[in-house]
Amino acid sequence: MQQTATPVSEPLGEPRDPDRRMMARALELAAAGVGQVSPGPLVGCVIVDDREKIIGEGFYIFDRVRHAETLALEQAGSNTCGATAYVSLEPHAHHGRTPPCTNALIAAGIKRIVAPIEDPNPEVSGKGFAHLRSAGIEVSVGSMAHEAERLNEKYLHFMRTGRPFVHLKLAVSLDGKIATRTGDSRWIAGEEARALSHRLRYESDAILVGAGTATVDDPLLTDRSGAPRRRVLVRIVLDERLQTAADSQLARTARDAPVLVFSGTSSAAAASDAVDTLQALGVEVIADETGGRDVFRVLEELGRRSIQSLLVEGGGVVAGAFIDAGMVDKATFFIAPVIIGGREAPTAVAGVGIEKMADALRLDEVEITQRGSDVEITGYPRRRMKDEG
Numbered sequence: 001m002q003q004t005a006t007p008v009s010e011p012l013g014e015p016r017d018p019d020r021r022m023m024a025r026a027l028e029l030a031a032a033g034v035g036q037v038s039p040g041p042l043v044g045c046v047i048v049d050d051r052e053k054i055i056g057e058g059f060y061i062f063d064r065v066r067h068a069e070t071l072a073l074e075q076a077g078s079n080t081c082g083a084t085a086y087v088s089l090e091p092h093a094h095h096g097r098t099p100p101c102t103n104a105l106i107a108a109g110i111k112r113i114v115a116p117i118e119d120p121n122p123e124v125s126g127k128g129f130a131h132l133r134s135a136g137i138e139v140s141v142g143s144m145a146h147e148a149e150r151l152n153e154k155y156l157h158f159m160r161t162g163r164p165f166v167h168l169k170l171a172v173s174l175d176g177k178i179a180t181r182t183g184d185s186r187w188i189a190g191e192e193a194r195a196l197s198h199r200l201r202y203e204s205d206a207i208l209v210g211a212g213t214a215t216v217d218d219p220l221l222t223d224r225s226g227a228p229r230r231r232v233l234v235r236i237v238l239d240e241r242l243q244t245a246a247d248s249q250l251a252r253t254a255r256d257a258p259v260l261v262f263s264g265t266s267s268a269a270a271a272s273d274a275v276d277t278l279q280a281l282g283v284e285v286i287a288d289e290t291g292g293r294d295v296f297r298v299l300e301e302l303g304r305r306s307i308q309s310l311l312v313e314g315g316g317v318v319a320g321a322f323i324d325a326g327m328v329d330k331a332t333f334f335i336a337p338v339i340i341g342g343r344e345a346p347t348a349v350a351g352v353g354i355e356k357m358a359d360a361l362r363l364d365e366v367e368i369t370q371r372g373s374d375v376e377i378t379g380y381p382r383r384r385m386k387d388e389g
C-alpha cells in the first residue's frame with residue numbers, strides 16, 4: 001500500500017520531457033550521497049550530448065571533495081562542447097574547498113544548463129546562474145523543483161533559517177500511546193519500522209530525546225543502520241534537572257559519540273556535582289536559565305554547531321514542546337495494531353495542544369506505507385495561519 005499525495009511541479013517555461021527525464025537521473029545520482037554530504041548539499045549532475053545521450057555523470061560526497069559537475073565533466077572527457085548539463089542544484093561560482101564549478105562548465109563549452117532551484121547558500125545564491133548566463137550559456141531553472149526541494153530539504157532549511165530541519169518520529173499504538181503506564185515501550189512497532197528508524201537516524205546529523213525517555217529507556221541513540229556516514233550522530237537530551245545518570249548508556253559512551261545535555265542553571269542540576277561527573281565522562285552540559293525548555297533556543301544552538309538535521313524521537317512531552325513551538329518540519333508516525341490503554345500511559349504528543357479542531361496541525365504531502373504489520377504515516381506539517389503573520 002503506497003499512497004502519495006506529492007504534487008509534481010511542472011518545469012517553468014516550456015515543459016520538455018527529456019529535461020524531466022535527465023533531471024530525474026541527476027536527482028537519483030544526488031541521492032547516492034545521503035549520509036555523506038552534510039554540511040553540504042546533495043548534488044547530482046548528468047552531461048548529455050546533442051543526441052540526448054548521457055556522456056557523463058557524477059554526484060557529490062563531502063569527503064571526496066570534488067563536486068558532481070567536475071566528476072561528470074571528467075567522465076564526459078573531450079565531448080562536452082555544445083553539451084547540456086543537468087545539475088540538481090545551482091552550481092557555485094565562488095572559491096570554496098574547490099574552484100568554482102561554473103568555471104569548469106564554461107571552460108568545457110557547455111551550451112545549456114538545466115537546474116531545478118537556486119542554492120540559498122548566500123555564497124552561491126543566484127551568483128552561479130548569473131555567472132553562467134554572463135558567459136552566454138542558456139540557463140533553464142525550475143525543472144522538478146519540488147522534488148529537488150524535498151531531496152535537499154535538510155540543507156535548504158538550514159541555509160534559509162540557520163536552524164536544523166526537525167523530523168519528529170514516534171511509534172504509537174492504535175490508542176495513541178507511546179508506552180505503557182509503567183513506561184515500557186519496547187517494542188510498539190515491529191522490526192521493519194525499527195529498521196527504518198535507524199535509516200532516519202542515518203540521514204540525520206543529530207538525534208534528540210527528553211529526560212523522561214533518557215531515564216526510563218536508557219537508550220544508546222546510535223545509528224545502527226550499518227550504512228557509512230560522514231558525521232557522527234550527535235546525541236542530545238533535554239534535561240532541565242540533569243537527571244541523566246553517570247552510569248547511563250549515553251554517559252558511558254560519550255567518548256565514542258558526542259552527547260549534549262541541555263540543562264538548567266537554577267535547579268538542583270547546577271548545585272550538584274552532577275555536571276562535573278557527566279563532563280568528566282565526556283558529556284557536554286549546556287546550562288542556561290531556560291534549561292532546554294525553549295526549543296527555539298536549543299535549535300539555534302544546534303544551528304551554531306552546523307547541525308543541519310535533527311531527529312526528535314520523543315517522548316510525548318518533548319514532542320508536544322516541539323509541536324507547540326511550531327518547530328516540527330516533518331513527522332513520521334509508525335502506527336502499530338496494538339492497544340495499550342491506561343489513563344496514565346503516555347500519549348504520543350503532550351504539550352499544551354489546541355482548543356479547536358480547526359487549529360489541529362494537519363500534515364500535507366502525506367505518504368502512507370505499510371511496514372510489516374505497522375503503518376507508517378509521513379508528512380509535512382501545514383503552516384498554521386498564525387505562523388504566517
Ligand SMILES: NC(=O)c1ccc[n+]([C@@H]2O[C@H](COP(=O)([O-])OP(=O)(O)OC[C@H]3O[C@@H](n4cnc5c(N)ncnc54)[C@H](OP(=O)(O)O)[C@@H]3O)[C@@H](O)[C@H]2O)c1
Binds near residue numbers: 177182214243293
Ligand atoms: N513509542 C515511542 O516512539 C517512544 C519514543 C520515545 C519515548 N517513548 C516512551 O515515552 C516515555 C517518556 O516520555 P515522556 O513524555 O514521559 O518524557 P520525555 O518527553 O522523554 O521527556 C520529558 C522531560 O524532558 C525534560 N525537558 C527538558 N526540556 C524540555 C522541553 N523543552 N520540553 C519538554 N520536556 C523537556 C523535562 O524533564 P524535567 O521535567 O525533569 O525537567 C520533561 O519532563 C517513556 O516511557 C519512553 O519509553 C516512546
